[in-house]
Amino acid sequence: MNAAPFYVMQQTARRSWLKTLRRPVPLSFSFVQPLFWILIFGFLFHRYDLGPGYFRIPYLTFVLPGICAMTVLFGASQAGIEVVRDLQTGFAQRMARATPYPGWMLGGKLAADVSRLLAQALVVGMIGKLLGARLWIDWGAVLVSALGLALFALAYASLSCWIALKTRAQESMAVFVHVVNMPLLFTSTALVPARQMPGWLEAVARWNPLTLVSDALRTSVLFGQMPDAARLLLPLLLLAVLCFAGARRAMAKAAED
Numbered sequence: 001m002n003a004a005p006f007y008v009m010q011q012t013a014r015r016s017w018l019k020t021l022r023r024p025v026p027l028s029f030s031f032v033q034p035l036f037w038i039l040i041f042g043f044l045f046h047r048y049d050l051g052p053g054y055f056r057i058p059y060l061t062f063v064l065p066g067i068c069a070m071t072v073l074f075g076a077s078q079a080g081i082e083v084v085r086d087l088q089t090g091f092a093q094r095m096a097r098a099t100p101y102p103g104w105m106l107g108g109k110l111a112a113d114v115s116r117l118l119a120q121a122l123v124v125g126m127i128g129k130l131l132g133a134r135l136w137i138d139w140g141a142v143l144v145s146a147l148g149l150a151l152f153a154l155a156y157a158s159l160s161c162w163i164a165l166k167t168r169a170q171e172s173m174a175v176f177v178h179v180v181n182m183p184l185l186f187t188s189t190a191l192v193p194a195r196q197m198p199g200w201l202e203a204v205a206r207w208n209p210l211t212l213v214s215d216a217l218r219t220s221v222l223f224g225q226m227p228d229a230a231r232l233l234l235p236l237l238l239l240a241v242l243c244f245a246g247a248r249r250a251m252a253k254a255a256e257d
Helices: 004-021 024-029 032-044 059-077 079-089 091-098 102-130 139-167 170-186 199-206 209-221 229-256
Strands: none
Touching: 004 102, 032 059, 032 102, 059 079, 059 102, 059 139, 059 170, 059 209, 079 091, 079 102, 079 139, 079 170, 102 139, 102 229, 139 170, 139 209, 139 229, 170 209, 209 229
């Protein structure tokens, strides 16, 4: 087996993690928004009637899995910002030309991003627990939900990198973050149950990948039950494969420029 591709992936992941650890301030600020949602929304709507299926479940407890999923969404959508910086300095092009494995280089960067985002979601969940969220956790179910969350992170981080490689502009990343994040968030069940939505919005929410991961997390940490693995993982796997393939092709093209 040729170890060179794995070495490229390992070194790229290591570089990405080192850059994150050497800039603790941006990493710390990434927790400000989830904490804001927990403190403001979690307690502001503590009397909100969640409807059938969530009897006597406080809103803070209900919304915490959605905020964990939202944390991953917001972080994944910004994955391309680092790629834009590397493109503007010429580092990405030089690295892509120096190795015959540009796809593995992209894979290493995305592996670091996904592992970091899962760690952030875990910390957000722990903060919510400390603030009073009542959880009933089944760890086997959590592992399935975490795999779905990882595929979700991979898909949207890949999409962010694809846009960065195609546009090579910071402005396009800012537009992407706002155009993708807000519609996905507010047309999902991250903040409210599907049954509390208007009929047309409930239909849209069913097709939203953020709904899949939010509902799976709720099933595993609120009720201690196993989510439907096939319904969760297959669509997210397909989405991740398609987005990564697009980003990989764009990375290979960047090596030729």
